[in-house]
Amino acid sequence: MSRWSMRSGQAATTDCRGQLEPSAALVAVFAVCVGLALFAGTLDSTLARVDGGDEVRRDLATPTLGQAHAAVAPDGIANPERLAAAAATAGPDGYHVAVTLTAEGERWRAGPAAPPDVSTAVRPVSVRLDPGVVVSGTLRVEVWP
Numbered sequence: 001m002s003r004w005s006m007r008s009g010q011a012a013t014t015d016c017r018g019q020l021e022p023s024a025a026l027v028a029v030f031a032v033c034v035g036l037a038l039f040a041g042t043l044d045s046t047l048a049r050v051d052g053g054d055e056v057r058r059d060l061a062t063p064t065l066g067q068a069h070a071a072v073a074p075d076g077i078a079n080p081e082r083l084a085a086a087a088a089t090a091g092p093d094g095y096h097v098a099v100t101l102t103a104e105g106e107r108w109r110a111g112p113a114a115p116p117d118v119s120t121a122v123r124p125v126s127v128r129l130d131p132g133v134v135v136s137g138t139l140r141v142e143v144w145p
Contacts (some may be wrong), residue, residue, distance in 0.1 A: 011091035061121035064090050065141040068099050069123065077134055078125045083110035095143050103137030111142075118144040 070098030071086035072078045083099050087110035098111030106129075120142050127137035 061119040065121035080108040087111040088129040100140040
């Protein structure tokens with residue numbers, strides 16, 4: 001006899017399933033919506049920075065630095081010969097980008113001269129100076145409209 005079959009003297013019951021009251025379901029949906037709204041507001045405030053008045057500027061240098069690093073150091077070691085390609089492809093449309101690589105007292109730069117008030121991001125990188133010679137360096141990206 002299976003466990004679902006009725007034994008003698010037992011009545012069949014249909015209240016074995018879990019049910020939820022409509023008000024509890026509405027409260028749960030409301031809580032999820034409030035959580036999503038708070039998350040979206042927090043995300044928007046971290047992406048935007050207010051610079052006086054009503055002007056809002058996005059942090060463009062950080063994602064541009066990631067793209068420039070991928071172009072300059074696809075294998076994890078930066079090559080100064082790839083700076084021009086990085087400056088041409090890393091930035092967002094309509095913005096100017098300058099990429100600078102420094103290591104062991106040497107400095108390589110690609111892109112136009114930046115004005116004094118620009119969005120900047122910097123990260124340490126390994127730099128190949130000669131075949132078999134890899135040293136610590138710095139990759140810097142400047143982005144402006």
